[in-house]
Amino acid sequence: MPVLAQRLGRHYTLLALAFPMILANISQPLLGLVDTAVLGHLGAPEYLAGTAVGAFLISQLYWLCGFFRQSMTGLSAQSKGFYQQSQQFTGFWDDLIRALLFAITVGLLLVALQYPILSLLQGFTDLPPLAASSLATYFDIRIMNAPVALLNLVTIGYLVGQHRTKAVLLLQVGINCLNILLNVIFVYGFDLGVAGVAYATIIAEWSMLLWSLYWILKHTQQLTLGQWTKAPRSLFRWCFYVLRWTDLLSPTALRIGAFRRIVSLNRDLFIRSLLLQCCLAFLTYQGARFGVEAAAVNAILMQFFILVALGLDGIAYAIEAMIGESQGATKDSTKISATLWRDIKISLLWSSIIGGMTMLIMALGYPFFVTMLTNQDSILVAAAPYYWVMVVLPFVAHWCYCLDGIYIGFTRGDVMRNSMFVSAIFGFFGSYLLFGYIFAFTNMTLWIALLGLQATRGFTLGWHLYCMPKASG
Numbered sequence: 001m002p003v004l005a006q007r008l009g010r011h012y013t014l015l016a017l018a019f020p021m022i023l024a025n026i027s028q029p030l031l032g033l034v035d036t037a038v039l040g041h042l043g044a045p046e047y048l049a050g051t052a053v054g055a056f057l058i059s060q061l062y063w064l065c066g067f068f069r070q071s072m073t074g075l076s077a078q079s080k081g082f083y084q085q086s087q088q089f090t091g092f093w094d095d096l097i098r099a100l101l102f103a104i105t106v107g108l109l110l111v112a113l114q115y116p117i118l119s120l121l122q123g124f125t126d127l128p129p130l131a132a133s134s135l136a137t138y139f140d141i142r143i144m145n146a147p148v149a150l151l152n153l154v155t156i157g158y159l160v161g162q163h164r165t166k167a168v169l170l171l172q173v174g175i176n177c178l179n180i181l182l183n184v185i186f187v188y189g190f191d192l193g194v195a196g197v198a199y200a201t202i203i204a205e206w207s208m209l210l211w212s213l214y215w216i217l218k219h220t221q222q223l224t225l226g227q228w229t230k231a232p233r234s235l236f237r238w239c240f241y242v243l244r245w246t247d248l249l250s251p252t253a254l255r256i257g258a259f260r261r262i263v264s265l266n267r268d269l270f271i272r273s274l275l276l277q278c279c280l281a282f283l284t285y286q287g288a289r290f291g292v293e294a295a296a297v298n299a300i301l302m303q304f305f306i307l308v309a310l311g312l313d314g315i316a317y318a319i320e321a322m323i324g325e326s327q328g329a330t331k332d333s334t335k336i337s338a339t340l341w342r343d344i345k346i347s348l349l350w351s352s353i354i355g356g357m358t359m360l361i362m363a364l365g366y367p368f369f370v371t372m373l374t375n376q377d378s379i380l381v382a383a384a385p386y387y388w389v390m391v392v393l394p395f396v397a398h399w400c401y402c403l404d405g406i407y408i409g410f411t412r413g414d415v416m417r418n419s420m421f422v423s424a425i426f427g428f429f430g431s432y433l434l435f436g437y438i439f440a441f442t443n444m445t446l447w448i449a450l451l452g453l454q455a456t457r458g459f460t461l462g463w464h465l466y467c468m469p470k471a472s473g
Contacts, residue, residue: 396455
């Protein structure tokens with residue numbers, strides 16, 4: 001009975017971690033819809049076009065920096081498991097401070113390179129003057145806040161690793177609501193236009209950073225209850241919290257050599273993200289070359305792909321936290337312990353269940369979802385042959401999302417990098433060339449290649465996991 005209760009408890013732990021993150025992820029597109037609605041009523045479509053392109057470029061830059069969140073989740077989860085095993089927590093602060101300092105450094109680098117980046121990105125667009133001006137205005141304002149945005153990735157990663165996914169859900173939903181409110185006030189109340197949307201996002205990002213830092217300090221009990229009650233309320237209490245962080249800047253955290261682990265882990269995860277982004281960019285631009293109709297179909301299919309990815313990412317976040325905790329509590333980190341292997345099997349089970357449920361939803365709802373996004377008969381007819389791709393995609397993709405979560409918990413970015421390298425070359429581009437030469441180079445071939453990418457990622461990561469040494473007993 002105790003063993004059964006323990007196993008059921010781990011199932012509950014995973015689901016309790018996963019569902020808040022799934023809800024938090026799915027809530028993200030709501031903000032984009034509100035931005036579109038606000039700017040779509042400004043009179044000129046160029047405002048919406050320029051800002052939409054600017055928001056896409058910013059989101060892609062920050063998405064490439066998602067390694068900050070991933071690496072911090074793995075390190076934070078391992079520290080939680082190590083603390084439960086040894087009751088020692090001090091060493092983790094060094095990793096957290098290094099990650100924060102590294103995020104600030106990369107953020108400042110993005111600020112310094114904002115004009116070359118904008119010029120390069122504008123070279124891929126052909127916007128009219130008003131839209132180009134809106135793009136530049138939005139991008140220039142948002143990129144100045146890059147250090148704060150990257151710090152948020154680190155703090156969110158910490159909270160996920162510490163199993164604080166409900167806090168992350170409340171934080172993201174609350175900040176999104178604040179952002180929406182500020183959008184309406186700045187655009188309609190103060191008539192700031194495109195700049196108002198950008199300023200609203202910056203204020204929301206600062207609010208997220210302050211609240212997440214507050215939760216981190218409160219969660220780790222760096223401030224005792226007595227110290228907290230002695231601090232004055234309101235602004236002074238916030239200052240007391242922020243200044244308390246100076247106590248964490250230990251000499252060991254600031255040693256140059258100590259940054260090697262953080263830098264190498266983030267480097268590997270960045271390369272992985274860059275390779276994935278190259279594959280998706282190739283699909284987008286190559287699909288546009290097949291004509292306007294193919295580009296329109298791809299825009300619809302990509303929305304489905306993003307929603308599937310957001311849902312599977314939610315379970316992956318939970319897997320990162322649970323596997324990282326078990327890995328941190330393992331005495332011999334070179335082998336997979338029985339407890340860790342149990343958690344891996346639980347992760348694979350629930351990932352398969354959620355992937356299967358998503359597959360069923362897509363099988364039943366794909367025609368309805370497409371008609372919600374367009375009423376043009378030509379596009380509806382063109383999108384119909386992709387039904388089987390969208391149905392199969394969730395179950396094929398869930399393996400690589402689940403295994404990504406496992407290896408983030410292991411903090412093995414090198415394995416994820418190598419897997420993505422092999423998958424991009426053979427799974428994506430190899431599949432595209434193979435099916436293209438056998439049948440024809442069409443838009444369908446691109447989506448078959450995407451399935452090949454996801455399947456190869458799952459196979460390579462799964463094979464590596466299978467070959468890892470297991471602890472006896």
